Amino acid sequence: MKRIYLIRHCKASGQEASAELTQEGVTQAGQLADFLEDKFIDWIVCSPYQRAISTIQPLAQRLGLPIHRDNRLRERILSSEGMPDWMDKLRKSFDDLDMKLPGGESSWEAMTRGISVMEDLVQRPEMNLVVVTHGNLMSLILKHYDSSFGYEAWSRLTNPDVYELGVTGDKVMDVKRLWE
Template structure:
């Protein structure tokens, strides 16, 4: 039987800071996520420590009576510590040049490595079906690691929330499939 990691981008939120809460629409989306994943035999839930990620998965955790484990490695990537009016251009460049590192930020390579190590650690755990909640940029970089065609354009098409299933085969190959429509 295949191991599955359900990689989720958090629901719609009222901001980008770590303490940002879900918007009203996001709270409704969190209930929809619980409905989507409620019958998937989820064994474990791991999330970014950001409030919007935790709130995204609380309805499912409550329904399944599972604890929510926090992993700092699933926090959003910091593109730069300074305000960039043209941040979208810089983000596009960071997908083209994974070593590009802006002041106070993380390169795509650094963030990808952090996120992928978190996923690989989960693959080694005995649980078969694990929910992972993170953020758009880090999620895109994790997906890019497993599918190199996933780049800036694919990131720009991600929704809040979004759900991808990473199916891990016996030989540790990863099959990527989008579940959220």
Template sequence: MSKNIYIIRHCEAEGQSANSPLTEKGFVQANELSNFLADVKVDRIISSPFLRAVQTIKPFAEKKKIDIEMEGRLTERILSSIFYSDWMEKLEATFEDLNLKYEGGESSNEAKNRIIGVVNDILASDAEHTIVVAHGGIISLLLNHYDKNFGFEQWKALGNPDIYLLSHSQNDVAIKRLWEN
């Protein structure tokens, strides 16, 4: 059976904390996203519990009358529990060494395994068409799992929002970017 998983990065948000809401522009984007997805067949919606992710998909979920399932494994990757002024260089290094781990954070491989677990659960389910809403860091690691060329520069190029379609059939996976900023 073929399965489609729509991987959506949240719309523009006011910050990075779990409770950061969408900006005014982000709410407009969420409605545009809902319209963009209007004709997409969807069996399930699974979202990071972070407010910005839920607010991103809420207009679509309400329009389609589909419950949003919260999934803790979709939260954003924690780079470190301490602030680094050179955090961008530190993040880039984690794309080069997937086991590199900073104080209080998780390695790229640890974060990647979380989101791969969600995808594997979806593949084992009866749902044929699933939306997953998450964050740029963890989404980029998922895409890197399927395409080793997806790295730091591609992470930087992700938009808010952004949509990738993972099409699974047998043991074959195709990745296609659907959203152009």
């Protein structure tokens, strides 16, 4: 069975694309490398954001694998405008996948973008792949495979977090959380 390890980045200093990992995040990246080292990883793809790259760099260096950057794995932009009630809007976006705020991306648009990466990976010949992305996009990808995954599940995600997606043939058949 092919396995895709879907990973949320480690703790970071901010939300902008150039945000670095915090010192705690750097430590977590090392722990994540320890956790994944024996999983026979043979392909790594990640968001182009610095915090995602820094999250998987220790593992890539240990395994001697390149990090393939894919812009489709960038974080979802809920809105380009500041919103004091952004958390309420985010909650609603899990129920109304078509809701689109000014300058933002609907959940459906972000999910479609993320799933296109997953579909490409299912077709790759490698058997154990790592995908590093961000919390909102990760939760939308998981929602695609498990419709019960919503706002509450998103709110329980940790930095980092790891889910294993088991693939049989060309279909994701099993989703389980590995990081606690």
